[in-house]
Amino acid sequence: MTLAPSSSVQNQSRISCESKSSTDVFNRIGIAGTSKGLTKVLDTARKVAKSDSSVLIYGESGTGKELIANSIHQNSSRHKGPMVVINCGAIPGELLESELFGHEKGAFTGAHRSRIGRFELADQGTIFFDEIGDMSPELQVKLLRAIQERQFERVGGSTTIKVDIRVISATNKDLQSAIGDGLFREDLYYRLNVIPIHIQPLRERREDILILSDYFQKALTKRVNGYEKKTFCKSVQQALLSYDWPGNIRELENLIERISVLIENQTIELHDLPDYIINNSCENISTSVTSVFDSGIGFNQAVDQYQKSLILHALDETRWVKARAAELLKMNRTTLVEKIKKMKIEPKSEMPVF
Ligand SMILES: Nc1ncnc2c1ncn2[C@@H]1O[C@H](COP(=O)(O)OP(=O)(O)O)[C@@H](O)[C@H]1O
Ligand SMILES: [Mg+2]
Structure with missing residues (x-):
């Protein structure tokens, strides 16, 4: 169960973000990154922070869904009020209603004394429903009423309690298809999804890594007292850039902490990284450079091979949408198309081409 005003986030340094006017400053509160995707998210967050509209973060x-929710709050x-987090996926269905x-x-059996719930705790602040897609359809009905009317009754109670709250939800599920499968109520979806915010996975905004x-x-x-910042050598940077990050920023954060604490040398080398990162990174400059010397293919052929693998990687990343691949490579689309033709690069047979 999580009930926290996310104090760790609050305590992080505040970096002021570029804003439209001096009165329109958006504090990023420990949010790092300059990618287009993140900039767009922050721009929307800045606008919605001024309103009381419901936000659904995908x-x-x-x-970084919770981090963005926190920055909006x-x-x-309402920033002087609480931000109350409730993880709908972590609390068993039968307990969630009373939570x-x-x-x-x-x-109910075991309810020896009365207890206030998260809605009441969030009064004058924000309530954040994490993993909203995991909530049971029965509870979704009750949630809809509470959100719509900003009032509810405690379980086993008859007094109606009114609250003044702002609602932010987050999900890693496709709620549209959950609606299609009868697992998520459409009316609740529209109530929550007034302002949608999509946060890209880290592999789609590698500039931030x-x-x-x-x-x-x-x-x-x-x-950490006495900790000195370490240097990541080029091959480490390359491996971090090429890895797919299924656990996204949380995974990167944990990895940086682990290697920074466990490796005592001032420079982090490729062999200091866990094997799964080295093996799963698509290209690894130090290995490929050594293999060029070993294979004796020479400069021009090696450069061609490297170009080809970069292009292939970008095309795979973007499911062969050439305009997007060109954007990823910071290359003109026409140049990319020419190179694909010249280098005879072809999609794998099962890959749909756009
Ligand atoms: N842009 C960012 N800059 C700095 N830290 C970030 C950023 N995005 C996420 N994090 C950190 O990554 C971790 C996971 O973020 P979180 O908001 O919990 O993700 P989610 O709710 O999507 O699972 C947290 O420790 C958070 O502070
Ligand atoms: Mg989360």
């Missing part, structure tokens, strides 16, 4: 696990007029609405003494790595290292120098 994104894979570890992409902290930048809103949300509280209960009266004797409401080294910035985040640096940010987490700097955070360590503040947290």
Whole structure:
């Protein structure tokens, strides 16, 4: 169960983000990254922070959904009130109702005294429903009413309690298809999804990887007494850039902390990284450079091979949408198309081409 005003986030340094006017400052509260995707998210967050609209944040696990929810709360007029987090996936269905609405003494076996729920705790603040897609359809009906009317009764109680709350939800599920499968109520979906925010997975905003790595290292120098920032050699940077990050920023954060603490040398070398990162990174400069010398293919052929693998990688990443691949490579689309033709690069047979 999580009930926290995310104090760890609050305590992080505040970096002021570029804003439209001096009165329109958005505090990023420990959010690092400069990718287009993140900039767009922050721009939307800045706008919605000024409103009381419901926000639904989509994104894979570890992409920063809770962090963004927190930044919206902290930048809103409710920032002096609480941000109450409820993880709908972590609390068993039968307990969730009383967690949300509280209960009266004797409401069910074991309810020895009355207890207030998260809705009441969030009064004058923000309530954040994490993993909203995991909530049972029965509870979704009760949630809809509470959100719509901003009032509810405790379990086993008859007094109607009114609250003043702002609702932010997050999910890593495709709620549209959950609606199709009868697992998520459409009326609740529209109520929650007034302002949707999509956070891209880290593998789709690789520009942020080294910035985040640096940010987490700097955070360590503040947290760990006597810790000095380490240097990541080129091959380590390349491996971090090429790895797919299924656990997203949470995985990167943990890795940076682990290697920074366990490796005592000042420079982090490729062999200091866990094998799964080295093996899963698509290209690894140090290995490929050595193999060029070993194979004796020479400069021109090696450069051609490297270009080809970069292009293939970008095309695979973007499911062969050439305009997007060109964007990823920071290359003109026409140049990319020419290179694909010249190098006879072809999609794998099962891959749909756009
Ligand atoms: N842009 C970012 N800059 C710095 N830290 C980040 C960023 N995005 C996420 N994090 C950190 O990564 C971890 C996972 O983020 P979280 O918001 O819990 O993700 P989610 O809710 O999507 O699972 C947290 O420790 C968070 O502080
Ligand atoms: Mg989360």
